[in-house]
Amino acid sequence: MFTTPRLIIIGLGAALNVSIGTIVYLIKLPVYLDSIGTILVALLLAPDRTAAFLCAWAAGWIGLVVSGLVNPFLPWFAITDVAIALVTALLTVGAAATFRARPLRPIPFTAQVLLCGAVTGIVSGVVSAPVVAYLFGGVTGSGSALVVAVFLKAGENLMSAAMLSGLAADPPDKILQVLFAALLYRATPGELIAMLRPATQARLIR
Amino acid sequence: MARRELISGPNFSGRSGALMALLRDGKFAAETFYIGPYSEAALSGLSSTIADEIEIYRAKPARFGRAVFLPLGFAALGRREPQTLSGGEQVLLALHCFSLSHYEAIAIDSALEQLDPVHRDAALDYLGPREEAVGNVALIDNRLPPAPAGWSCSERAADTDVYDCDPGRVVADLAPRQAPTIAVSGLHFDYSDQKSIFRAVDLTLEGGQAYRVAGPNGAGKTTLLKLLVGVLAPKAGTLTFGGEPYRPWRQGNRAIALATQNPDHQWCGATLGDDLARRRSAFARHVHREYLSDTRMAKLADALGVRSLDAHLYELPLAARKRLSWLWPLSGALPWAMFDEPSVGQDAQTRLQLAAAIARLATLGYGVLFVTHDDDFAARIPHRVLALGDKQVKAG
Amino acid sequence: MTPNGALAVAFVLIALSMSGPGPRGTALLLVLTLAFAIIELRGATLIALRRAAVVVLPLGVFMGLVWIGIVGRAPAEIAADATGTRAAALVYVAGICGRLFFIVAVIQLVFLRFAQLTPLQFVGALALPVGVKRMLVVTLSLIETLRHAIDRAHTALIAAGTLTRSPSWRNLIHAWRLIQAVWLSAVTIVLGRMRDKWPVENTLALLDRTLAGGNPKWLLGDDRIWLPIALGAAVVILLADRIAGAS
Numbered sequence: 001m002f003t004t005p006r007l008i009i010i011g012l013g014a015a016l017n018v019s020i021g022t023i024v025y026l027i028k029l030p031v032y033l034d035s036i037g038t039i040l041v042a043l044l045l046a047p048d049r050t051a052a053f054l055c056a057w058a059a060g061w062i063g064l065v066v067s068g069l070v071n072p073f074l075p076w077f078a079i080t081d082v083a084i085a086l087v088t089a090l091l092t093v094g095a096a097a098t099f100r101a102r103p104l105r106p107i108p109f110t111a112q113v114l115l116c117g118a119v120t121g122i123v124s125g126v127v128s129a130p131v132v133a134y135l136f137g138g139v140t141g142s143g144s145a146l147v148v149a150v151f152l153k154a155g156e157n158l159m160s161a162a163m164l165s166g167l168a169a170d171p172p173d174k175i176l177q178v179l180f181a182a183l184l185y186r187a188t189p190g191e192l193i194a195m196l197r198p199a200t201q202a203r204l205i206r
Numbered sequence: 207m208a209r210r211e212l213i214s215g216p217n218f219s220g221r222s223g224a225l226m227a228l229l230r231d232g233k234f235a236a237e238t239f240y241i242g243p244y245s246e247a248a249l250s251g252l253s254s255t256i257a258d259e260i261e262i263y264r265a266k267p268a269r270f271g272r273a274v275f276l277p278l279g280f281a282a283l284g285r286r287e288p289q290t291l292s293g294g295e296q297v298l299l300a301l302h303c304f305s306l307s308h309y310e311a312i313a314i315d316s317a318l319e320q321l322d323p324v325h326r327d328a329a330l331d332y333l334g335p336r337e338e339a340v341g342n343v344a345l346i347d348n349r350l351p352p353a354p355a356g357w358s359c360s361e362r363a364a365d366t367d368v369y370d371c372d373p374g375r376v377v378a379d380l381a382p383r384q385a386p387t388i389a390v391s392g393l394h395f396d397y398s399d400q401k402s403i404f405r406a407v408d409l410t411l412e413g414g415q416a417y418r419v420a421g422p423n424g425a426g427k428t429t430l431l432k433l434l435v436g437v438l439a440p441k442a443g444t445l446t447f448g449g450e451p452y453r454p455w456r457q458g459n460r461a462i463a464l465a466t467q468n469p470d471h472q473w474c475g476a477t478l479g480d481d482l483a484r485r486r487s488a489f490a491r492h493v494h495r496e497y498l499s500d501t502r503m504a505k506l507a508d509a510l511g512v513r514s515l516d517a518h519l520y521e522l523p524l525a526a527r528k529r530l531s532w533l534w535p536l537s538g539a540l541p542w543a544m545f546d547e548p549s550v551g552q553d554a555q556t557r558l559q560l561a562a563a564i565a566r567l568a569t570l571g572y573g574v575l576f577v578t579h580d581d582d583f584a585a586r587i588p589h590r591v592l593a594l595g596d597k598q599v600k601a602g
Numbered sequence: 603m604t605p606n607g608a609l610a611v612a613f614v615l616i617a618l619s620m621s622g623p624g625p626r627g628t629a630l631l632l633v634l635t636l637a638f639a640i641i642e643l644r645g646a647t648l649i650a651l652r653r654a655a656v657v658v659l660p661l662g663v664f665m666g667l668v669w670i671g672i673v674g675r676a677p678a679e680i681a682a683d684a685t686g687t688r689a690a691a692l693v694y695v696a697g698i699c700g701r702l703f704f705i706v707a708v709i710q711l712v713f714l715r716f717a718q719l720t721p722l723q724f725v726g727a728l729a730l731p732v733g734v735k736r737m738l739v740v741t742l743s744l745i746e747t748l749r750h751a752i753d754r755a756h757t758a759l760i761a762a763g764t765l766t767r768s769p770s771w772r773n774l775i776h777a778w779r780l781i782q783a784v785w786l787s788a789v790t791i792v793l794g795r796m797r798d799k800w801p802v803e804n805t806l807a808l809l810d811r812t813l814a815g816g817n818p819k820w821l822l823g824d825d826r827i828w829l830p831i832a833l834g835a836a837v838v839i840l841l842a843d844r845i846a847g848a849s
Contacts, residue, residue, distance in 0.1 A: 008796060019752075189520045191521065192792075195796060226798070254746050437756070471754045472757070
């Protein structure tokens with residue numbers, strides 16, 4: 001399962017999560033963009049959903065550990081990462097062929113990005129809400145804390161505010177992340193994708 | 207008796223494939239130290255410091271009987287990241303690691319072409335037939351004579367014409383232009399963790415002239431090109447372009463088309479079409495749109511061996527990517543063209559054609575800077591020398 | 603002191619900070635940590651504190667803006683549906699930031715304590731299975747690879763007129779091109795290694811041999827002083843809070 005090329009791509013996916021996620025965290029945008037690497041790792045392993053899930057999960061958690069040095073809130077969202085890896089493996093991986101089709105087919109591509117991103121965002125928002133509300137009292141360091149504050153000011157209780165904030169911020173964020181991951185997947189050389197397959201299945205991927 | 211194998215032939219004759227086949231069949235050696243054309247295949251990629259890179263390869267227990275190849279003071283550089291070394295210095299580090307290692311064989315694919323003449327001779331001497339303790343050596347090098355003494359040579363023939371190129375066709379229809387003068391005054395530069403590279407450099411570069419930037423590995427040749435293009439910002443000093451103040455690190459590059467030493471350091475898109483479209487939009491205010499039209503660029507790319515703008519840049523063979531890297535400066539889109547080690551990895555015929563194309567650019571009035579350690583290549587381009595050393599640049 | 607001992611002490615200190623000690627426990631924890639820092643690091647303690655401040659201060663300012671400025675009450679007051687006060691919000695935000703500052707500072711103390719070791723030496727000295735150490739080294743090296751890829755992509759896009767070295771609107775607009783170029787550059791780097799260099803050299807086996815020879819040590823030198831002190835302090839802190847709570 002965890003061949004050397006797959007371990008390398010897990011590490012690269014984690015590094016991508018850390019680098020983009022850290023920049024967004026530091027400039028306090030109301031998005032996260034910290035799971036592009038997770039989604040991309042899963043796409044690279046399509047159509048093997050088990051490998052996609054396990055490797056995406058590993059990339060997500062390794063990224064959390066490293067990101068935790070800059071954003072100490074992040075490691076507590078470990079379950080969210082598992083949820084993102086699971087949804088990606090079950091749903092987004094199914095769109096891999098559409099994402100990689102040459103030439104690009106704009107309508108199916110866009111539809112898949114919107115669907116996969118929205119579902120990932122809803123699941124991620126729901127799973128994260130209890131952590132935001134009960135572990136941190138709504139007080140996280142990311143830009144979405146502003147959205148929580150707005151809901152609280154409007155009279156919502158903590159759990160509702162965290163849930164509504166998640167459902168407002170997560171789907172657009174995950175749609176963006178699926179879009180970026182799909183475009184990076186599309187541009188990745190076929191030789192690398194072939195290396196990630198088990199030896200018996202390796203063939204030139206275009 | 208240790209083997210000395212030289213695999214020669216033109217580009218696309220399968221030399222790299224033959225080298226890999228030789229290493230994998232197990233008869234050459236059980237394991238072979240490998241230095242590829244660029245840094246990703248010269249260094250292990252597992253170390254964050256030069257000291258760690260050496261430690262990974264050092265034989266444990268220590269090896270005796272083989273001379274240590276120590277061209278630079280790597281002990282003093284121990285804390286530096288290997289990637290911050292220049293291309294040639296990375297090759298020298300790799301050779302040093304080999305000399306300390308347990309490997310009984312080494313294979314080198316074009317990497318020695320990045321070394322300056324002194325280090326190249328030292329490396330070839332170290333790897334030569336006299337040094338039995340080095341073990342087996344397999345080499346691809348476009349600048350070695352067909353059968354150097356003591357080497358067994360296999361000559362391969364080109365097995366495809368898919369990537370045939372003629373750089374001369376790229377510049378054949380270029381109109382003359384007068385490239386503005388670049389003037390540098392009081393240039394200071396140093397990397398934050400290293401000694402200073404340039405100190406109070408004054409320089410005037412005239413259009414219609416080719417300049418060879420010369421100096422040993424690590425002297426700052428690529429650094430100078432990066433300063434002129436705006437990748438790096440000087441600590442002090444001014445630049446003018448055609449008499450006007452020019453700060454490319456702040457305003458963006460608008461004057462110089464650069465072909466980087468490693469071709470993968472210059473792509474800005476996944477396909478050739480994407481890459482050219484982005485350059486077209488970036489230089490829209492400085493270059494006539496028709497000059498960078500898809501039709502014209504497709505024709506020029508074809509002359510360099512790439513038949514379609516849909517070609518995925520990172521899926522092309524390395525030699526083809528290297529040739530394609532010349533497209534931007536040879537296209538004449540910008541008044542100044544800079545080439546950083548353009549002939550590395552190219553066979554004799556292609557080097558001749560490239561030299562003629564670069565010489566023609568200068569003749570047409572473009573400004574040209576090129577970096578090369580290949581004296582034969584440089585001799586085919588009428589040029590003035592910019593000698594780097596002692597933190598200065600002296601025009602010859 | 604060994605890296606393993608230092609990490610164990612750090613683990614105890616961080617676990618104690620997250621257990622939410624009362625005032626006496628917090629004071630004892632801070633005194634212990636400061637003593638550790640001054641004795642083991644001396645002047646480098648200030649570097650650790652400065653780095654922790656760089657990470658946590660902007661976060662604190664942001665959270666202060668949101669929770670004191672906009673929301674105006676603490677989460678406990680929100681949960682109790684009380685009117686709440688900005689003072690309570692300030693106390694809560696200060697508490698969260700203080701804990702985060704402590705955690706980041708302790709981690710920095712450990713890294714600075716062994717600043718003279720190279721990354722390979724540090725990882726080699728850890729008492730972990732070779733496979734885990736290998737993954738740590740590979741991850742660190744991939745971060746270097748990504749940094750190198752960022753440098754390469756930056757060079758490419760600046761030379762192509764797409765980006766500038768100095769901050770500019772152009773850089774923001776074309777951020778996607780940089781991300782794509784970085785990814786493709788990183789992928790090309792690792793592809794070259796995995797296809798050519800690593801297989802013929804069996805390079806990862808060399809790494810394993812180097813890590814296996816790292817000779818990890820436990821309970822040497824100052825380990826034998828700090829670890830018992832930290833564990834003893836943990837007992838005292840946890841008991842002190844119980845006693846204070848009971849009385």
